[in-house]
Amino acid sequence: MPRGAARSEAARAAILASVASLVDRVGYDAVTIEGIAAAAGVGKQTIYRWYPSKSAIIAEALVEGRLLGEDFTIPDTGDPVADIAAWLEHVLRFLASRNHSALLSSLIAASVDSPEIGLRISQRLGLGGPTIAERVRQATDAGELASPLSPDQIDQLIVGIIMMRALGRNPYVEGEARQLVGALLDSSTRADSRP
Amino acid sequence: MPRGAARSEAARAAILASVASLVDRVGYDAVTIEGIAAAAGVGKQTIYRWYPSKSAIIAEALVEGRLLGEDFTIPDTGDPVADIAAWLEHVLRFLASRNHSALLSSLIAASVDSPEIGLRISQRLGLGGPTIAERVRQATDAGELASPLSPDQIDQLIVGIIMMRALGRNPYVEGEARQLVGALLDSSTRADSRP
Amino acid sequence: MPRGAARSEAARAAILASVASLVDRVGYDAVTIEGIAAAAGVGKQTIYRWYPSKSAIIAEALVEGRLLGEDFTIPDTGDPVADIAAWLEHVLRFLASRNHSALLSSLIAASVDSPEIGLRISQRLGLGGPTIAERVRQATDAGELASPLSPDQIDQLIVGIIMMRALGRNPYVEGEARQLVGALLDSSTRADSRP
Amino acid sequence: MPRGAARSEAARAAILASVASLVDRVGYDAVTIEGIAAAAGVGKQTIYRWYPSKSAIIAEALVEGRLLGEDFTIPDTGDPVADIAAWLEHVLRFLASRNHSALLSSLIAASVDSPEIGLRISQRLGLGGPTIAERVRQATDAGELASPLSPDQIDQLIVGIIMMRALGRNPYVEGEARQLVGALLDSSTRADSRP
DNA sequence: ACCTAAGCGAGACGGTACGTCGCGTCTTACA
DNA sequence: TGTAAGACGCGACGTACCGTCTCGCTTAGGT
Structure with missing residues (x-):
């Protein structure tokens, strides 16, 4: 003791x-x-x-949530595509407000020398609990989704987008999150929308 | 004088x-x-x-090519999907070799404080001449491609993937580039595969 | 209590x-x-x-005698010159052995900021009981000694010599103590040596 | 160069x-x-x-004389005893004024870890050019002085006195320098004063 | 036989100074 | 006038001790 x-x-x-x-x-x-x-x-x-x-x-x-203090948990309404889209929109809107892009950019730079920081950023962005990859995997197993991309690839693509937005300091365009997530996940929609 | x-x-x-x-x-x-x-x-x-x-x-x-000295020009064989896939494979293989991920990570961190560096990295990775976005736009206009994503979004997704790979230091899995590019661009395949 | x-x-x-x-x-x-x-x-x-x-x-x-642990009491054989000479020889030999000069030097430096230490060093060197000054005074009163210097001056000269030896880290030369004490105290010798 | x-x-x-x-x-x-x-x-x-x-x-x-800035050169009037006595008086009076004793004490403490400082103090006190030892030696060779003490011993005794005065912060008593130097050097006086 | 005030080992705390590294500017002598 | 060398004022680094303060434990009177 x-x-x-x-x-x-x-x-x-x-x-x-x-x-x-x-x-x-x-x-x-x-x-x-x-x-x-x-x-x-x-x-x-x-x-x-x-x-x-x-x-x-x-x-x-x-x-401790003293940086990136918002709640970024991925919602769970039963519709995975809508859930992830809502979460991504929340993240992208957050980045577009105040100087949050600059903050996240700083942290990304820091995480280059410190993997620990990279890990904590992920957790903060709601990727700590059920990550995107896991959510996608569940939905795929349940037959709700079909995508040529593996869940991990989808995860990487989405996180990559977030990083690009942080580094590029772009504004948020209305509906963008839905569109991206839709394109990456919702293949049935496109199939169904065909005559 | x-x-x-x-x-x-x-x-x-x-x-x-x-x-x-x-x-x-x-x-x-x-x-x-x-x-x-x-x-x-x-x-x-x-x-x-x-x-x-x-x-x-x-x-x-x-x-001057003293960093990231390889030739990363996007090839032009007439098949945009294959071209971009080949280029992405080249880039990802490069990252997976030696400590090139660490090098690119360093440079990404640097680009946080210096937009100039971000620009030069892009140019070095072959995004200086006809970028992915432009190539995709051409192909879409020519009716060779149809994607729910805009060319700029595709560009960001792919560059995002490269950054994620650099930061994560993952190994390259055979065929990955083709699969990613296919999923993002080759909607005709999926459309054609329907009865 | x-x-x-x-x-x-x-x-x-x-x-x-x-x-x-x-x-x-x-x-x-x-x-x-x-x-x-x-x-x-x-x-x-x-x-x-x-x-x-x-x-x-x-x-x-x-x-407590954990520093300068030797017994430096001035002997009392009835011959003050011989007593003081014997004591001084003991002190100077002590300084010349091991790194005792360095030790005493340290303590002298310490005593600059702390009069208490100066006092304790004196006591340790046998100057606590009947000091040289007192011994000389007794002998002078008894008519055994005659010196143009006051007992206090003789005391200071002898202690000064000890300090100089400590700071200078000189070796001890045989007979030196006797010679110094003789010169400072034993005026009869000089008087006697005259024709 | x-x-x-x-x-x-x-x-x-x-x-x-x-x-x-x-x-x-x-x-x-x-x-x-x-x-x-x-x-x-x-x-x-x-x-x-x-x-x-x-x-x-x-x-x-x-x-550079920025500490102990006075001129402590030993005068040379042809009478070595008077010269050294005058110099010693100057030094002792200097120590008794302002907080010069404290200053010299500091420097003595410093010289314990730095022999260089000890040397420089000596030089500053006029012991840099012809030292007391040398002066005494000259006078002895010229038959002007006779002492049972070697010139180096006399030097050490006098410097020792100065150190004691610095550490003890005693006031200067009129005539003290003359008396000390007389006792150490001027054996002829005493011899002559005898009947 | 308890209580409780002290002493104890350990070590965290707010500080001050250490001696080192790198910054961006400057000065010097050479080519 | 450009250059290699390197001194300059400055600010931050990570470390060592300072003297004070809390911890949880032991020790030994007082009740």
């Missing part, structure tokens, strides 16, 4: 709050450990005691 | 060669101007005289 | 032993409270509870 | 001026490299580029 004083929850919270605020205000690259410490009213050593690097702090802030 | 010594081509070449070698070896983030200068046997001022920032050097190195 | 646990003698002894060993090994300046605590297997608070500063620990270690 | 910019004399002067002012104001121990850099308006690296340690800066400040 560990002896000595326990980790200070106040310090931990202050660090995460400060890092979130700083990333949001000045961008990931311009955030410094010293800046976090100063903003949080905390000694540098307290940061280094618990986090090996700046990206580890970011990763924890992501887990 | 300017007097004095002209810009030293030797210095310029040494800078680009060094930066390419360094990015390849240690990744974009760990490359420093001082490191480039030392490796190139060049004064720091000589670098700052010609390039405003590290990313500008990277951009020029990309243009 | 106080309740609760009493001061731990084991902890106190461990602290003093550790500080003595550390000062001897790395010198006063390089000794840290954390180092002492670690070496003694003691909590930092236990040190701060009993000692206000590093120098207070050193002072107590000196009092 | 070295290329590149030469060492900045302005920076060097600012560093030495700042260190002198700081040592004088807060004492050697409380002087920090960061403090010097800040006071001098200089980057820390500029200090570390030229000085391996705080004590090296002090040593140079001593050489």
